[in-house]
Every structure is written in C-alpha cells, then in structure tokens.
Amino acid sequence: MITLTEIREDLFMALQSLRSNLMRSTLTTLGIVIGIVSVTLMGTAIEGLNRAFMTSIAYIGADVLYIQKFPWVVGEEWWRYRNRKDITLSEEKAIEEQSTYAVAVAPFTGSMATVKYEDQSATGVVVVGSNQNYALLQGASVAEGRFLTEAEVAGARPVVVLGSEVAQKLFPRGGSLGKLVKVGGHSFRVVGVLEKMGNFLGLFSLDTRVVIPISQYFQHFKSYHSSIDIGVKIRDVNNLEDAREELRGIMRKVRHVPPGAPDDFAINQQELLINTFNSIGVIIAAVGLFITGLALTVGGIGIMNIMFVSVTERTREIGIRKALGARRITILVQFLIESAAICLFGGLIGLAIAFPMSILIDKWVLPTAMPVSIVVVAIFVSLAVGIISGLLPAYRASKLDPVEALRYE
Amino acid sequence: MPLIRLQNISKIYNVNEAEEVHALRNITVEIDRNEYVAVMGPSGSGKSTLMNIVGCLDTPTSGLYEFNGVNVSQMSDNELARIRNKEIGFVFQTFNLLPRSDALHNVELPLIYGGVPAAERRRRALHALEQVGLADRIHHKPNELSGGQRQRVAIARALVTEPSLILADEPTGNLDTKTGDEIMALFELIHEKGNTIILVTHEEYIAEHAKRIIRIRDGMIEHDERVSNRKVLNSYSETTAL
Numbered sequence: 001m002i003t004l005t006e007i008r009e010d011l012f013m014a015l016q017s018l019r020s021n022l023m024r025s026t027l028t029t030l031g032i033v034i035g036i037v038s039v040t041l042m043g044t045a046i047e048g049l050n051r052a053f054m055t056s057i058a059y060i061g062a063d064v065l066y067i068q069k070f071p072w073v074v075g076e077e078w079w080r081y082r083n084r085k086d087i088t089l090s091e092e093k094a095i096e097e098q099s100t101y102a103v104a105v106a107p108f109t110g111s112m113a114t115v116k117y118e119d120q121s122a123t124g125v126v127v128v129g130s131n132q133n134y135a136l137l138q139g140a141s142v143a144e145g146r147f148l149t150e151a152e153v154a155g156a157r158p159v160v161v162l163g164s165e166v167a168q169k170l171f172p173r174g175g176s177l178g179k180l181v182k183v184g185g186h187s188f189r190v191v192g193v194l195e196k197m198g199n200f201l202g203l204f205s206l207d208t209r210v211v212i213p214i215s216q217y218f219q220h221f222k223s224y225h226s227s228i229d230i231g232v233k234i235r236d237v238n239n240l241e242d243a244r245e246e247l248r249g250i251m252r253k254v255r256h257v258p259p260g261a262p263d264d265f266a267i268n269q270q271e272l273l274i275n276t277f278n279s280i281g282v283i284i285a286a287v288g289l290f291i292t293g294l295a296l297t298v299g300g301i302g303i304m305n306i307m308f309v310s311v312t313e314r315t316r317e318i319g320i321r322k323a324l325g326a327r328r329i330t331i332l333v334q335f336l337i338e339s340a341a342i343c344l345f346g347g348l349i350g351l352a353i354a355f356p357m358s359i360l361i362d363k364w365v366l367p368t369a370m371p372v373s374i375v376v377v378a379i380f381v382s383l384a385v386g387i388i389s390g391l392l393p394a395y396r397a398s399k400l401d402p403v404e405a406l407r408y409e
Numbered sequence: 410m411p412l413i414r415l416q417n418i419s420k421i422y423n424v425n426e427a428e429e430v431h432a433l434r435n436i437t438v439e440i441d442r443n444e445y446v447a448v449m450g451p452s453g454s455g456k457s458t459l460m461n462i463v464g465c466l467d468t469p470t471s472g473l474y475e476f477n478g479v480n481v482s483q484m485s486d487n488e489l490a491r492i493r494n495k496e497i498g499f500v501f502q503t504f505n506l507l508p509r510s511d512a513l514h515n516v517e518l519p520l521i522y523g524g525v526p527a528a529e530r531r532r533r534a535l536h537a538l539e540q541v542g543l544a545d546r547i548h549h550k551p552n553e554l555s556g557g558q559r560q561r562v563a564i565a566r567a568l569v570t571e572p573s574l575i576l577a578d579e580p581t582g583n584l585d586t587k588t589g590d591e592i593m594a595l596f597e598l599i600h601e602k603g604n605t606i607i608l609v610t611h612e613e614y615i616a617e618h619a620k621r622i623i624r625i626r627d628g629m630i631e632h633d634e635r636v637s638n639r640k641v642l643n644s645y646s647e648t649t650a651l
C-alpha cells in the first residue's frame with residue numbers, strides 16, 4: 001500500500017502544482033464553484049418550500065379531521081365526487097351527538113364579500129359561517145373581545161369576529177368592539193378580533209376573513225358550494241384512525257349509504273396533504289437537483305480536461321518520479337489529490353458564495369436557511385467530483401511507460 | 410556472483426504489424442561489483458535500450474536478466490519500481506530534476522518513495538549534497554543552479570539511497586568540457602568509494618575514464634575490452650578547487 005510519506009509528498013506536489021498554475025486552477029475551479037452554488041441554493045430553496053409548507057399546514061391541525069364532499073387530493077375522477085349529495089348541518093349535528101372521539105365539532109362554509117364600517121371598506125374578505133368551535137379547530141386565538149358563543153350560534157345572532165387584517169383596515173385606530181359593521185350589506189356587531197395568523201401556503205391570508213354564526217350565514221350568503229364542511233377535533237391524535245372509522249360509520253348511517261357501496265363523502269386530514277406534498281416535493285427536489293447537478297457535471301468535465309493537460313505537461317516529471325521508484329499508485333494518488341484539491345477548493349468557494357445568497361433568499365423570497373446537511377453534501381460532492389474527474393487522467397499518468405515519459409520533450 | 414548478468418537478451422519493437430525492429434540481439438554480458446564500465450556506441454546502436462533494461466526501466470522481449478542474483482526480467486511494474494528505488498541510482502544527460510523543487514527535496518525524493526522517515530531522509534540528503542560539494546546550495550531550485558551544479562544534485566540524488574549500481578546516461582552531454590571533467594572526477598571519486606558505475610556515452614574521451622569499455626553496434630556487442638591506458642583525472646577535491 002501507499003505510505004503516509006508518499007501521500008504527504010503527493011499532497012505537497014499537488015498544492016505546489018496548483019499554486020504555480022494559479023490562473024488556470026482558478027478558471028477551472030469556476031465550473032465547480034458555479035455547480036456547487038446552484039446545487040446548494042437549490043437545496044436551500046427546497047428546504048424553504050418544505051418549511052413554508054409545514055408552517056402553513058400546522059393551521060390545519062394534525063388532530064383535526066375534515067369531512068367534506070371532495071377529497072383534498074383529487075385524481076381524474078373529479079366528476080364522480082361532483083354528483084355526491086351535499087353535506088348538511090344535520091350530519092354535523094349527528095356527529096356532535098354520536099362521536100365519542102370528538103372534542104369539538106364545527107361546520108363551516110364561506111364566500112367572498114365586502115365588509116364596511118362607515119367610510120372604510122375591506123374587499124375580498126372571506127366570510128366564514130361556523131360555530132363557537134371554529135377558533136379552536138383553526139388554532140386561532142382571540143386578540144380582543146371574545147369568539148362566538150353557543151347561544152349566538154343557536155340564536156342566529158348578527159355578530160361577527162374580525163380577522164386581524166380586516167380589523168386593521170376598518171378600524172386603524174382600534175376600538176372595533178361593539179361597533180356595527182356591514183358584511184355584504186348586512187349589519188353585524190363586532191364581538192371579537194382574532195390574533196394575526198399569517199399566510200396559508202403563501203396563497204391567501206387567514207387574517208382576511210370574518211366569522212359569523214352559520215345560522216346567520218345561511219340567511220344572507222350563498223357559498224361557492226352548497227355543501228358545507230365539517231371539522232372534527234379529536235381528543236388524542238393517536239386515536240386518529242379509530243376516530244376516522246367512527247366518523248365514517250356515523251356519516252354512512254346518516255346518509256343512508258347501503259352496505260358495500262363506497263363512501264359518498266371524504267374524510268380529509270393533514271397527513272394526506274403532507275403525504276401528497278412529500279411525493280411532489282421529492283419530484284421537485286429530484287428534478288431541481290438533477291438540473292443543477294448538470295452544472296456540476298460540466299464543471300467536472302472541465303476538471304477532467306485540465307487534468308489531462310496537467311498530466312501531459314508533466315509527462316517528464318512522471319518519468320523522473322517513476323525512474324526514482326515511484327509506484328503506479330503513488331502517481332495515481334498524486335493526480336487524484338490534485339483534482340480533488342481543485343474541486344474541494346471550488347466547493348468551499350461555492351459555499352462561501354451560496355451562504356450569503358441563502359440569507360438574501362431568506363430575507364426577500366421565502367423563509368429558509370442553508371441546512372447543515374447541504375453543506376456537508378456539497379463538500380462531499382465536490383470531493384467526489386474531483387476524484388471521479390481525476391480518475392481517468394490520473395490512471396493515464398500512472399500507466400505511463402517510464403522510458404517513453406523520460407524521453408518526452 | 411556478478412552484480413549484473415545478462416543472458417541472450419533481445420528486445421524487439423513492433424513499429425507496425427509488418428515491421429519489427431531488433432534493438433538488441435542476444436546480448437550476453439556480466440558486470441561485477443565495483444566495476445567502472447563504459448557502454449559505447451553510435452546512436453541507433455541499441456545502447457539506450459540496453460541501459461533501459463539494465464536500469465529496470467524496461468523489460469527484455471526474451472532472455473534472462475539477473476540483478477544481484479535475482480531474476481528481474483519478468484518482474485511487474487511495481488517490483489521493478491522497488492528495484493530502481495533501492496538498487497539503482499540514475500544520472501541523466503538532461504539532469505531530470507524536478508524544476509519546482511529545491512535541491513534538498515530533489516535529493517530526498519527517492520528516499521520518500523523508499524519510505525524513509527523524514528528526519529533520517531533529511532540527514533541522508535544533506536550528507537549526499539555535502540559529498541558533491543553543494544552543502545551551501547540546498548535550498549536553490551534547479552533554475553538557480555549552473556549546469557554542473559544541477560548534475561551534481563542529480564548525482565547526490567543517485568547516491569542518496571546507497572544503491573548497488575550508478576547508471577549514468579551521457580552525464581556530460583549537456584556540459585562544457587571543463588564542467589564535464591569536474592563531473593567525471595566526481596565519478597572517479599564515487600568509484601573509488603566502492604560504487605559500481607555504468608557510463609553510457611558516445612564520446613571516446615569520456616569512455617576512457619572507465620576501466621572497461623563495451624562497444625555496441627546494431628544491437629550486438631562488438632567489442633568488450635579492459636582499458637589499458639586509463640585516463641584518471643586529478644582527484645575530485647582538486648578539481649572543485651579550480
């Protein structure tokens with residue numbers, strides 16, 4: 001085997017060679033730098049997407065099941081779901097009465113409307129009709145006043161709870177409680193304002209809605225769908241599967257689904273979305289890393305090219321070393337170390353460039369951070385690219401015939 | 410037992426499929442320890458091929474080559490590398506020093522490949538450089554040294570492993586006459602210390618320093634003679650004092 005002394009000599013000679021061809025080494029390294037920058041930034045972006053998704057999906061609640069007409073992930077059979085019977089309030093009542101796993105049940109439905117107070121107005125507000133449990137299901141908390149009460153829902157009282165942005169818009173100086181606002185032209189008394197919650201999947205804001213009793217809602221508004229959704233919060237997240245079966249049984253009974261027939265409703269849960277996201281995420285990550293990996297491959301080809309040049313240039317040196325007793329492996333390792341060193345150097349520069357860029361992305365595009373794993377992978381990958389690209393030139397160097405090499409001019 | 414024993418050594422190169430070149434034809438020769446041999450011949454005579462085989466840089470097409478009683482004619486590349494490292498010191502016409510390394514590192518190189526620990530390596534390299542009179546030039550790179558000095562670094566590199574054989578291929582070919590004489594005086598000194606030297610040259614003047622001259626022509630030994638009228642230069646110390 002190769003001795004430590006020989007490896008030290010190899011390392012020394014490799015660095016000497018890089019130093020004496022500084023311009024060439026730097027230019028060659030550029031390909032690897034670009035490759036590593038694009039790979040790490042892609043990794044960082046994917047990490048950011050994951051984080052954004054996970055933060056958003058937390059609002060859905062891991063312990064909440066959603067009974068809806070449509071499943072969240074719809075395949076090509078969309079038309080089949082469309083003909084399903086609507087889900088109604090009486091089904092919600094049945095679940096409230098019969099379910100043993102549920103701690104809170106809320107029916108909800110919504111539509112877009114304009115909310116006005118005096119000369120201030122907020123357009124594109126989602127009016128949600130629900131009951132007193134809605135805040136709990138959504139993980140929303142009340143900043144001012146209180147949420148809807150059971151009595152208000154039962155009595156169809158014209159009261160409203162404002163999302164934080166709506167409240168901000170209508171009452172820039174606060175003091176919204178007790179005021180009468182017009183929701184879609186109808187008067188509602190403000191009883192509470194919700195805490196700011198942020199965006200859902202970065203698409204629409206939970207803060208731009210108002211919640212009114214569902215009984216009031218049915219009097220004044222018409223939803224996108226005539227079917228309502230039912231959210232059911234489960235006592236213990238570990239019993240999710242049992243709860244799901246129980247809800248299924250209740251729903252089938254209430255909706256008179258004959259035995260053997262498929263469900264004519266969907267029970268959705270957070271996990272489903274996560275699974276779908278993950279499977280899409282894997283594809284996005286694979287395609288993204290493949291494309292950026294191409295940049296790295298081009299960089300690697302550049303390294304291979306320059307290593308061939310380096311071997312040819314130093315044919316005579318190789319001959320001298322062989323005459324003095326260098327074995328094949330020593331020569332092989334010398335050139336492998338050289339190409340690995342170029343690439344490692346490029347990888348480190350790439351990381352040094354990508355890191356501040358990831359901070360900019362974090363600031364302006366989406367919240368993210370360069371994961372440590374990406375850093376480790378980038379260093380490992382650049383080393384691997386160096387070794388793979390160097391393999392062929394180094395092998396050629398090690399195979400040189402000493403007589404021919406010494407004669408080389 | 411002779412140091413070198415060549416028996417019916419032939420080397421055939423295939424120029425192309427139809428044409429073969431017989432560089433060496435049935436060379437049989439023995440060289441003992443502590444001999445000082447010059448190999449002479451015009452260019453194309455096969456003397457370089459012979460030297461490459463004797464130096465374990467190349468293997469013969471057929472025939473037997475015993476070095477120190479060990480058959481090296483069929484050895485693998487790595488085994489040959491080991492023989493070259495431990496047993497043979499090369500001195501080339503064009504010096505063949507590593508251009509970016511200083512004199513000390515150049516002399517240390519064979520010891521590095523021989524796995525000699527750093528401290529001893531340095532000690533031995535310094536000693537070898539002292540022997541050739543370059544103790545004050547150890548950190549000079551080849552381009553900071555004169556031709557004669559470069560060749561002396563190369564000789565130090567050849568001596569540093571204390572090899573059984575010093576193989577010098579036209580060692581004065583790139584030097585002026587005076588410097589060439591200095592180098593030949595150095596070889597004389599090395600020979601006096603008990604080293605075996607094979608000198609490849611095409612100059613009669615240089616060959617006459619040796620004790621035995623083997624003349625090669627057309628791949629065969631034409632003549633093998635003891636030198637009766639040997640040219641012995643002033644001792645090395647006097648030459649360097651000039």
